[in-house]
């Protein structure tokens with residue numbers, strides 16, 4: 574990867590610091606939409622973009638997938654690799670460090686998954702990265718993009734200028750030729766999320782599932 578871009582340094586510094594704040598920052602469980610939307614797929618080769626602490630990659634590997642899992646944060650990747658080793662699936666996951674705005678894992682994949690691939694400010698050219706994600710889907714393969722559709726219900730002190738794209742906006746920004754792609758799911762849903770004070774709050778997410786048609 575390119576080590577010298579200022580944006581890469583800032584992105585890596587931000588996320589390394591975020592992960593270093595606690596021994597673990599996510600639940601350790603796979604994302605529910607990943608489980609729901611991939612359970613019926615035949616296992617193949619998967620790419621997990623912004624894999625964080627690795628729960629999705631480990632779940633996929635446990636279910637027969639070979640996974641390339643990538644993140645900008647070395648702290649997150651080391652943690653994810655330990656999770657994979659503890660789960661006995663280290664041999665099925667290739668962890669790669671990339672700033673996805675600068676470099677992208679090589680190859681094509683039966684599943685490309687981007688769950689909550691967000692970063693503050695302009696640290697991540699998300700639309701551009703998601704277009705690279707679409708280009709990395711093999712014929713017959715799936716692109717699954719899950720993202721936040723708004724701030725958590727309990728966060729009132731936030732930047733009101735931030736625009737969270739709707740599923741339609743994300744889909745249109747990919748510019749996928751309709752004769753080569755089938756849109757399988759485009760939805761926005763609210764879910765319960767535990768607030769930092771332990772009380773239940775809500776968060777709205779959006780989900781896009783697309784299939785590249787076999788050639």
Ligand SMILES: C[S@@+](CC[C@H](N)C(=O)[O-])C[C@H]1O[C@@H](n2cnc3c(N)ncnc32)[C@H](O)[C@@H]1O
Nearest residue numbers: 588623624625644645646671672673688689692
């Ligand atoms: C909100 S977390 C989601 C982590 C994981 N996918 C999950 O659902 O638990 C966003 C992740 O994207 C990663 N990330 C942010 N910017 C990135 C970039 N430019 N290149 C690669 N990964 C990036 C962060 O390090 C972080 O792990």
